[in-house]
Amino acid sequence: MKKNGHGYASGKIILMGEHSVVYGEPAIALPFSGTGIQTTISFHPVNESWIESSFFTGPIGQAPDSMNSVKVLIWQMIKQFKIQQPFYLKIDSTVPAERGMGSSAAVAVSITRAFFDLLDIPATQANVLYFVNQAEKIAHGNPSGIDATTISGVSPILYQKRIGIEPFELNMDAYLVVADTGIKGQTRKAVKDVATLMEKMPKKIGTHIHKLGSLTKQARQAILTNSPERLGDYMNQAQHVLTTLGTSNQALDHLIETALTHGALGAKLTGGGRGGCMIALAQDEVSAHRLQETLLSAGANNTWVEGLGAYAHV
Numbered sequence: 160m161k162k163n164g165h166g167y168a169s170g171k172i173i174l175m176g177e178h179s180v181v182y183g184e185p186a187i188a189l190p191f192s193g194t195g196i197q198t199t200i201s202f203h204p205v206n207e208s209w210i211e212s213s214f215f216t217g218p219i220g221q222a223p224d225s226m227n228s229v230k231v232l233i234w235q236m237i238k239q240f241k242i243q244q245p246f247y248l249k250i251d252s253t254v255p256a257e258r259g260m261g262s263s264a265a266v267a268v269s270i271t272r273a274f275f276d277l278l279d280i281p282a283t284q285a286n287v288l289y290f291v292n293q294a295e296k297i298a299h300g301n302p303s304g305i306d307a308t309t310i311s312g313v314s315p316i317l318y319q320k321r322i323g324i325e326p327f328e329l330n331m332d333a334y335l336v337v338a339d340t341g342i343k344g345q346t347r348k349a350v351k352d353v354a355t356l357m358e359k360m361p362k363k364i365g366t367h368i369h370k371l372g373s374l375t376k377q378a379r380q381a382i383l384t385n386s387p388e389r390l391g392d393y394m395n396q397a398q399h400v401l402t403t404l405g406t407s408n409q410a411l412d413h414l415i416e417t418a419l420t421h422g423a424l425g426a427k428l429t430g431g432g433r434g435g436c437m438i439a440l441a442q443d444e445v446s447a448h449r450l451q452e453t454l455l456s457a458g459a460n461n462t463w464v465e466g467l468g469a470y471a472h473v
């Protein structure tokens with residue numbers, strides 16, 4: 160066993176297919192280089208294991224309930240790998256929490272990788288997902304698995320529950336602008352509310368879910384044929400359906416509207432919605448940075464630009 164272990168995980172962006180992915184439709188997501196989480200674990204000379212993070216610093220057993228998924232993940236590691244020495248676990252994150260960027264999955268992936276590094280265990284995606292998926296069930300209730308799968312991988316993916324992952328190269332002449340409303344999203348609640356709607360009106364809601372799935376498939380074709388205008392159009396149509404499902408909110412609508420009136424090719428929420436982040440598609444880097452400024456002036460808390468050309472980063 161080493162003295163220190165290090166783990167890293169980026170955030171994620173869902174381009175198309177949030178919510179419908181829970182019902183078995185495909186979704187497109189990419190690891191998001193604009194944000195990341197670094198975890199360091201080192202052995203501690205005192206007799207209690209500690210955690211240091213922006214949420215809480217103190218003995219792991221005293222961490223608040225909001226960190227239950229992290230606590231359970233750590234206990235699983237201790238049990239599975241028979242770790243007997245106390246340790247100090249430090250989490251540094253630039254992934255904003257509860258903003259649709261997969262912060263809970265990113266924390267779990269980064270912690271798992273840090274333990275694997277400490278214990279010299281190969282951090283294959285399957286090994287990492289074995290632990291992360293369990294933590295995600297505690298954090299999200301009924302996750303589709305897209306966050307954990309995207310964040311534990313390295314490339315954009317087409318993801319479908321029970322069918323699997325299809326990694327693909329994103330090589331578009333376009334840029335994605337990501338803007339944070341500054342309002343905490345409510346993924347767990349939004350997913351539950353869509354499930355309640357589905358129970359009450361299975362036919363109607365099922366049609367919406369299926370529409371989101373079709374739009375995702377069309378978006379994939381638009382990506383493969385390097386057609387940003389078409390992708391933008393599918394994003395707009397998806398936002399319309401997501402609004403009908405009650406997953407958008409005023410702050411998201413305001414930023415989406417602003418982006419569209421300032422030249423975005425398309426715009427929609429990303430992730431669970433009801434707050435969190437929106438994404439806008441820009442045709443080139445100059446328009447992306449212009450949109451970024453406009454969204455900040457319109458009240459966005461933070462913005463990022465991600466190049467989509469050969470999965471290049473800005």
Ligand code: MEV
Nearest residue numbers: 177178302303304430431
């Ligand atoms: C959350 O990032 C994406 C949702 O589709 C939930 C899930 O897939 O688990 C809203």
